Amino acid sequence: MTEKISQQLLNDFAILPKRNTSPTFMEICQMGGDRFEERCSQIFKFYFNPNAPHGLKGLFINSLLEIMQNVELNYSFQGVRVITEDTTSDNKRIDIIVETDCFVMAIENKIGAKLYNPLESYVEHINTKYKDKKSFFIVLSARSINDISELRKIQSIGYQYINYQQLFTVVKRNIGDYISNCNQSYLIFLMDFIRTIENKFYNTHMEMNRFFFNNRFQIEELINEYNAFKESILNMQRENISDILLIVNQKTNAEWWKYQGWDLGISFNDNGNRIGIESSYSDETVDNPLGDFHIYITVWKEKCFNPYEEELRKKFPDCFIDRTQGRVYLHLPVIKGNDHDVIAEKLSEYYFYMKDLTSRIK
Structure with a gap:
């Protein structure tokens, strides 16, 4: 097209x-x-x-x-x-x-x-x-x-x-x-x-229907090209996540996971008030198709956040807490640029803080 x-x-x-x-x-x-x-x-x-x-x-x-x-x-x-x-x-x-x-x-x-x-x-x-x-x-x-x-x-x-x-x-x-x-x-x-x-x-909505019928082949081609474009960005993000995973595993001596290749994370207190760290690339632009690196402290059940909330608010007073669909996300500062060592260092810093916190609060 x-x-x-x-x-x-x-x-x-x-x-x-x-x-x-x-x-x-x-x-x-x-x-x-x-x-x-x-x-x-x-x-x-x-x-x-x-x-x-x-x-x-x-x-x-x-x-x-x-x-x-x-x-x-x-x-x-x-x-x-x-x-x-x-x-x-x-x-x-x-x-x-x-x-x-x-x-x-x-x-x-x-x-x-x-x-x-x-x-x-x-x-x-x-x-x-x-x-x-x-x-x-x-x-x-x-x-x-x-x-x-x-x-x-x-x-x-x-x-x-x-x-x-x-x-x-x-x-x-x-x-x-x-x-x-x-x-x-x-x-x-x-x-x-x-x-x-x-x-x-x-x-x-006959005007909309007529548009789709009259242009369905061009629309399908456009959708296919757009999906291929999104997949190319996602593959690029997955490759970078894989590189960061190797570095952060060495720095923390822990086994981080990759969810669907693009979400890098780790969890604590899996048998109690489970809480974890998740991270991924987002906010892609023309000049920065990879996006910026976002890190969250998160729980998968909202009630699990309660024991940690006071401590986390003291540690990260300027960070935004998002409660949505039964989950809670504490948005940590965004990392711009794509220096894997810088990203891994920040992930390690948060890892050791959370390891200490979850050893004290179950």
């Missing part, structure tokens, strides 16, 4: 709208399967209620009425009730019922499963229980229903099919009329919910 083509590819990629790859709160909670569908129904129950503390008033009801077309109804917010899992006379359950003073909506909420529900029973139940009100029947589905026979069945029973994406599109378009007095926390929760569904079911 020529430099000109590579640069053009990167320029084209730079101007594309990027995916938000950070997980939503719902994704972090790992809701899935039927439980996910139930949670979605409870979320809709909250946002369909214009009296709920979200402060978005009739945003969801009005947006749904807008999608249904030719439906102009005046209703009172005070008269709205939202019910989930309402039981019919034959012990079937309607996912969501939105009742107002002048109409009622029966919503069958579907996520990924096929529509096997007894819609006829739901119609009979609603028409009997709410016979004095106008009724609407809606299949609100996260998955796209494209099967003609399934759509005809929905319509023949008196239901209207509406996709989540349709509802969210209208909600996002209308939200500006409701946002000034809403509760900002619940607005954030709503946006998180919408993005969770879009991530799970909808392809909302």
Whole structure:
């Protein structure tokens, strides 16, 4: 791949709208399967209620009425009730019922499963229980229903099919009329919910997809070249670690280890509060592709750091302590340049200090 083509590819990629790859709160909670569908129904129950503390008033009801077309109804917010899992006379359950003073909506909420529900029973139940009100029947589905026979069945029973994406599109378009007095926390929760569904079911990044499809061969070549570039740097770091290992083993008369060739270390009190020294090259640059040499005093279980912490803070008062994913790293001063003797001397100094410390503190 020529430099000109590579640069053009990167320029084209730079101007594309990027995916938000950070997980939503719902994704972090790992809701899935039927439980996910139930949670979605409870979320809709909250946002369909214009009296709920979200402060978005009739945003969801009005947006749904807008999608249904030719439906102009005046209703009172005070008269709205939202019910989930309402039981019919034959012990079937309607996912969501939105009742107002002048109409009622029966919503069958579907996520990924096929529509096997007894819609006829739901119609009979609603028409009997709410016979004095106008009724609407809606299949609100996260998955796209494209099967003609399934759509005809929905319509023949008196239901209207509406996709989540349709509802969210209208909600996002209308939200500006409701946002000034809403509760900002619940607005954030709503946006998180919408993005969770879009991530799970909808392809909302066609520009990015088109770029990848149209340039996949050049991208693969670029990735291969980049991986080879990274491997060449890693091999260079491994070679230097091997040289340092020989020197530090002699200086300390101890057996240091190499983890995957690039991480040089040793541990103490392996049967108790295990603590150790780790070191590696990082912070590579164009002018310094090998990187600088970083040394850490570390534990593999956070609780093991507690007995040593006071002593280590006194010895290294200006060094940063990083606690992450159950481990603790005490960052010692970085060694710039690549003098193996200087590096090995520092590792030896830290080794003898830690050997003494761990002989006193178990």
